[in-house]
Ligand SMILES: Cc1cc2nc3c(=O)[nH]c(=O)nc-3n(C[C@H](O)[C@H](O)[C@H](O)COP(=O)(O)OP(=O)(O)OC[C@H]3O[C@@H](n4cnc5c(N)ncnc54)[C@H](O)[C@@H]3O)c2cc1C
């Protein structure tokens with residue numbers, strides 16, 4: 001019988017230190033068993049529970065796109081017990097993955113539309129998955145505009161990938177840092193201000209937003225000014241979770257379990273929820 005609580009074993013194939021403070025690392029994982037790899041069918045926006053035997057289990061957004069091959073990418077911020085254990089692991093070590101979990105970005109609805117991605121900090125991970133997916137299926141989407149901010153140039157994720165995207169003419173990439181920095185000749189300013197400056201059109205468009213609460217608080221009114229409606233603003237929530245499959249009730253907000261009904265919600269759906277999220 002398929003027990004949804006049993007993690008599948010994966011091996012760490014590569015560890016990439018992303019940021020200058022060394023607190024954000026991307027883990028490239030491959031399944032030990034081909035059968036597990038074949039059933040792990042995911043869509044951008046979903047997450048998985050990562051586990052280390054005897055240490056614990058944590059929900060982490062999937063940063064890779066299913067279009068990129070058989071490996072999975074997770075970019076992990078070192079904040080506490082389990083994430084610190086993960087950061088101390090090495091290439092070749094084995095850990096567990098349970099998933100894919102949660103409601104993804106509504107790809108069918110986004111097809112044929114212009115897509116605006118707005119993100120700050122390490123929340124960019126699941127949006128990286130979405131961008132990679134759209135670029136691999138480029139003719140299925142309209143204009144792609146990305147606004148991505150970090151505190152400093154050294155805190156930007158996926159630096160090589162950003163350079164690649166910057167060189168393409170089928171994606172408008174706007175990378176910004178909070179203040180002037182030596183060697184940085186890109187945009188300077190907070191994500192909401194840069195969103196106002198770039199002013200992406202809301203015509204036939206959806207905005208996918210993920211970032212720290214303060215960024216979301218100030219970005220949302222800018223998107224509204226630009227003409228995006230609560231139905232066309234799509235966000236991703238990060239609640240405390242345990243089971244990840246709608247059973248334990250840990251992530252409950254109003255009528256929703258964030259793990260199962262989300263983590264992706266439209267702003268219209270979030271507006272209906274109690275403000276505890
Ligand atoms: C759907 C989803 C996707 C996520 N994606 C990512 C990701 O891509 N990269 C990433 O680095 N983190 C992500 N997180 C957050 C990640 O789950 C927590 O940082 C992690 O659980 C902390 O575990 P810990 O044992 O190291 O920390 P703990 O020792 O348990 O806690 C340390 C700190 O982390 C905070 N924390 C603990 N659990 C959570 C949680 N579930 N959500 C938010 N904060 C928490 C605590 O408030 C505390 O400040 C995601 C969370 C969710 C729910």
Ligand code: FES
Nearest residue numbers: 242244248249259
């Ligand atoms: S984490 Fe258990 S119900 Fe969502």
